Amino acid sequence: MEQYYQGLVGYLTARLRDRNMAADVAHDAYLKVLESPRLNGLEYPKAFLYRTAINLCVDAFRRNVVRHSEPLNDLIAEECPRRQSPQASLYELQRAEMVMVALDELSDKCREAFLLRKLEGLCHEQIAAAMGISKASVEKHIVNAMKHCRVRVFEMEQHSARAKR
Incomplete structure (x- = not known):
């Protein structure tokens, strides 16, 4: 499984645009996969690892959207007051x-x-x-x-x- 680490970090860095965050997500994904009871029976461990990492990114994005939804709406309202009624x-x-x-x-x-x-x-x-x-x-x-x-x-x-x- 270690052979996928650099590729996963590169993949996540391109998506997240933050190498440190990508490394953190990759680390968390490795932990989840290695703790998974299905690990030994996986036909495509790389795909499972990448899917786990993407799921972690989506979860973080959802938490971030919920956490920042009100200020974002305020920002949009302040930024475009004349463009929309x-x-x-x-x-x-x-x-x-x-x-x-x-x-x-x-x-x-x-x-x-x-x-x-x-x-x-x-x-x-x-x-x-x-x-x-x-x-x-x-x-x-x-x-x-x-x-x-x-x-x-x-x-x-x-x-x-x-x-x-």
Whole structure:
């Protein structure tokens, strides 16, 4: 397993843009993988290691988003007061909340593939390697996530419009 360490740190550094953070995540991923009861039966240990590291990054990102959501909204409001009306800003926030609800309704793998593509900017091959699934499965998950979000946001907007009448 040690032979993957430098590659993993390089991979994470490119994604996180911080070598120290990448090394910390790689270290945590190694600990999780080495403590895993499935370690001896893994067919693709490198893919499992990368997937674990990406999961740790996604978890940290989610914690960071929750922790910084209010100041970020304040920053956006201060930065663009003339570009958007309060109604447009409210609409965008409501729409973002609808997307979050829709994402929470997805299966874990579907949501993970979608977030790795849209938030991390990984290509389908990288996502497939990280998740230990085929490229076709990644494509299927991303398409399904996009369709689901589009349909659910539309449904929620329709419901909201009917409620206002």
